[in-house]
Amino acid sequence: MATKDSRAAGLAALASLVADETRAACLLALLDGRAWTAGELARHAGVAPSTLSEHLGRLVAGGLLAQERQGRHRYVRLADTRTAQLVEDLAAQVTPAGTARPRTLRESSAGSAMARGRTCYDHLAGRLGIAITDAFTERGLLRQDTGFALTDAGLRWYGAAGIPLDRSARRPLARACLDWTERRPHLAGAAGAALCRHALDAGWCVRIGSERAVRVTAPGERALHELLGIGREALC
Amino acid sequence: MATKDSRAAGLAALASLVADETRAACLLALLDGRAWTAGELARHAGVAPSTLSEHLGRLVAGGLLAQERQGRHRYVRLADTRTAQLVEDLAAQVTPAGTARPRTLRESSAGSAMARGRTCYDHLAGRLGIAITDAFTERGLLRQDTGFALTDAGLRWYGAAGIPLDRSARRPLARACLDWTERRPHLAGAAGAALCRHALDAGWCVRIGSERAVRVTAPGERALHELLGIGREALC
DNA sequence: TGGACGTTTCGGCCGGCGCCGAAACGCCGG
DNA sequence: CCGGCGTTTCGGCGCCGGCCGAAACGTCCA
Incomplete structure (x- = not known):
């Protein structure tokens, strides 16, 4: 006791x-x-x-x-990422219940920018994160039907794209994070963080103001289309 | 705001x-x-x-x-399982810090029984859960290096063992749950729950008293050895 | 039908804690 | 070296909420 x-x-x-x-x-x-x-x-x-x-x-x-x-x-x-994950999980448990709606126009536009694309601690979320996760899955880079893990093709994709993956860390490579706007899981973990870092470093997307929202740039659209077959319509 | x-x-x-x-x-x-x-x-x-x-x-x-x-x-x-997972996650975040030690003999023996094998909401944990997860991984039924997911061989194993898997549910098939005694992830999710249910139904293990602790029976040892190559030494 | 028992409701008590404003402390720039 | 500013400490206020015991309610059993 x-x-x-x-x-x-x-x-x-x-x-x-x-x-x-x-x-x-x-x-x-x-x-x-x-x-x-x-x-x-x-x-x-x-x-x-x-x-x-x-x-x-x-x-x-x-x-x-x-x-x-x-x-x-x-x-x-x-x-650390562990704490971030905990807060994310707790927040995800809450939002499905309390359908929060923006009240002012400013909140509304800020909200739609957040819904379009944002960072979720160290990885990408919103429709942008979902589009990437879907593209990974469709192209056989990510397997969701039996859990949530990269495939061997997924590992090769990171290598071919020149995005460094830290596989030595105790942190899981791929992890599902529940999106609170899309209500679907998206790619988190070391692979999600590496992709987000590269996307910001390479100018694929830029932060909007001082908030979590991000915007995909023109070079970013081209890169996402070439590397993952993501069309512009999936990003707006 | x-x-x-x-x-x-x-x-x-x-x-x-x-x-x-x-x-x-x-x-x-x-x-x-x-x-x-x-x-x-x-x-x-x-x-x-x-x-x-x-x-x-x-x-x-x-x-x-x-x-x-x-x-x-x-x-x-x-x-629901979502809530159970949340409590598990929160509890896992706590225990690494507060190295709780049993104080009385009764607690100590109860604690060691819990450490040997127990249920964690709907799946198996403790050394029993770890042994199963390790055996799954070694035999190529579970892949942990790129995330946490069953392999195709893992799906076939469930079929061959006659353990029904509900793949239609929105619940992920495989999920990692951090063990608070072993401090390592073990198999949770629909696959972990199905295995635990089957183990209790088939008499592979029985609950001890009214607690969460479980004990592996003699037929259970045989089954675990035949199906997964788990030796007796991994269970004590 | 009456008594035992699990559960719930209601006061009342009390400690914890979130809040503020005032004042003190440090660091920086002029 | 002095004034501005970000931060911290402290005292005081008020409320929230966890606890108990007494009493009521409902179910089960003899």
């Missing part, structure tokens, strides 16, 4: 960190994979800087966030 | 359900995949029945538990 209590206490403590709306908003914001300052997060969440400072202290102490101090700024980001 | 707020509020609300030690203990107990009565859970968690009744109300209202009333009993179980 004592072991059970210890497990339950740890589980409750972990959940407590997420169980506050302000902290939850921070975690969701940090899902863009970048580092935010304390002040940015305070404005984003709509609370006093002093309040947010305490929240950050808890999240860092709980191991959910990593911090880096530069001068008078405090930068925080999600601690 | 309103959409973000809505997502954050939902996320916080979901986490709030888990963020209480008593409710967390219930969720962990229900990971055995069976239905418990309110009284059993109250004794298990060490709180008054009235207290636990309110907790169950919240968990059911929040969609984490499904309930079934029979006479003067209220049976509750985890709502």
